[in-house]
Amino acid sequence: MASARPFEAGSRILHIGPPKTATSSLQGAMHISREALAEHGVRYAGPTRHARSAATFAALGRVPAENSPRSGKVWRKLAEEIRTADERLVFASSEAFSMARAPEVDTIVRDVGGAPQIVITIRPLAVMLASSWQQRVRNEGVKGFEAWLRSLFAKDGSGVMRAWFWERYGLSQLIDRWGAAVGPENITVVVLDPSDRSMLLRSFDELLGLPADTLQPDTQNKNESLPYPEIEVLRHFNKLYTASGGDRVEWVDTVRRHALLRVRTAEEQVFQASRIDTPRWAARAANEVVEGWITVLETSGVRVLGDPTHMLVSPDSFPESVAVPRTVSTESAARLALLMYEAARDHFGGTEEVEDDNTAVDSGDDEPAPAASAQRRPKPVAARMRAALRVLRG
């Protein structure tokens, strides 16, 4: 593959994801390579690996209930850093930007000083489905994988898939929205090569005009995925938690920010993650969507790195159907339960760590939670019970 032409000096570059396209790997590499980047006149904006809550605020134009009320301030600081950077290039990355709708896209573009370069990373859609669903369950989701897939690919009367997922993950929608604000010629799409893991960092070395191998992989980047049976336990946990009237903010504070974060940061991997297979019908449906994306890449005037056909998969390599695990090892279930227990203990016992930007919550493929309000206290028990009974009967 020929080397990609680097961005022109003075460019402000926003990488907008979407999620599940190796964004954590890229952000980790940027963060640990800051010094090397600086030597070559590239600034990675923000102090952390990932300024998630700031980008979430920018993309939504408000703070979701579970995020820090300081997010707006953090975004204004980040935007100012991007706007005023005097390095050759300044680069910011967050998959949260992919949530932005047209008005917020305009605001983001204006906040960072106008006319940024937009980079979109993309992987085979069929391969992203299982991790996107897992992400959904890790965000209090209750739908099983198959049901979630069905709702994803369901078409309305005019044959359009309306799931919110597509606004965020749909490559053509992303190109539409961001292209309208910055012009398609200022969008670069990096199609990752499933057979070459080094392609991601190599492409960004090239795009940023860096010598080969300047960006080094972040070895601290931990796998946060759970095996399928454990994900099913979490899903049923969410279902019961919701049905008994559990509070969303509490769930985020305990389960998401504590228990699930500890799965990711555990010294030893407590859970041996296994791949969740996607059924063949969904791989086919994903390929159909991707065919549309390929046409958009060819006709929209965006710059493309990598081979667009890498977004397609061979459906024959996907199993006809996928059995949902009904049981889990008692030992593993107990370890998961202990994480939940400790999350409640540390949260309510007041020993939890303070929230930082890295623990801000990604809404996944979900409609983001409503804005924070003064009413953050859990409802009284009686009200929780009435709500739970309505859910159960409904």
Next chain:
Amino acid sequence: MTDSPPDVDPQHLTSAFPDGSKVLHIGPPKTGTSSLQGGLHVSRDRLSAHGVSYAGQTRHARAAATYAALGRRPEDVGPGAPAAWQRLSSEVRGSSARIVLCSSEAFAMADSAAARRVVDDLGGEVQVVLTLRPMAAMLASAWQQRIRNQRAEQYDAWLAQMFAPAPHAGPAAWYWEHYGADNLVRRWGEVVGAQNITVVVLDPADRGFLLRAFDALLGIPEGTLVPDTATANESLPFPAIEMLRHFNLAFDESGGQRREWVQAVRRRTLKRIRESEEPVFAPAGIDVPRWAAEAANEVSLGWISSIDASGVRVVGDLQHLVVDASRHPETVEIPDEISTKDAAALALLLYEGAREHFSRSAATPTQHLDGDAGVEEDADEAVAERRTLMQRLAAAVRALRG
């Protein structure tokens, strides 16, 4: 209350204790004690109409009895226990009821000196009642009780230890010494005399036998004692117990404290499960393997001959202490998997236990726990409210399962 003798001879099961008797039921655990205590508690009014007083205000004055039996207050029993025993024992001692009865399986933990003190505290002349079930039928629940008390031994390893050749060591030695029927009869016989000991042998085929036997012993009409419908289902299915066992192991590995476990897991999570109106988990017993049933029968035969020789009164059929070992499975498989739904339900109950405990620990006085078995029945309105929550949660579990 009346001082007149009963006008109905309830049963030909046995004769009633003489008027003025102070009756002490000492268990041991896993012999229908909760059913009996629940039956006595809900029948207080009817009992008193027949001149019988059930000492204490609750189903079971566990903390008081634990303190009395051990002669000290274990870490997880509240500081009020000595005063509670004072009150309970003086209630029995000063009772003017025709018959006053006090019941706790915790008394079975008493050594000779403590048994003597208990009897003295109760006024010196006491009728002691033991309830007995086949050893083989008690094994699975005895092991389960250990797991419900933060232990983590594997079932088969524990069974092997229980029936290892004497001399026993560790938990097995303690168990046989304190709960073996032969030792109980000997120990308490030395204090009150064999003629003042009554052994009630439960009938595995007749669940109503226990209350009927006490109707007879207390000289009240048959049917006076009615079952306590709120009596809880203690048992968890084997996979859930295995998950709890692994939880205990992981809790311990992570440096968790005993006191915290007792208060959050035991007093909250397990209590909610126990007290749920309908079972959170589909009820399922844990089988006892044939070799253990046979070994337990050997033990039971030893009990039978020492009871026969002791001269104590026996209500029911001692042969009921022996089971048909051929009906026990050759081997019992230990589940290493649990359904994802049951796992989620237990995980949420553990989460809720920690949440309730830690969000209230600053606001409410610390609650304390007994030594070996069961949970105190102290009334606590806030806890009652939470119980309702857990009952609704149980409904959610059932809805999910269905």
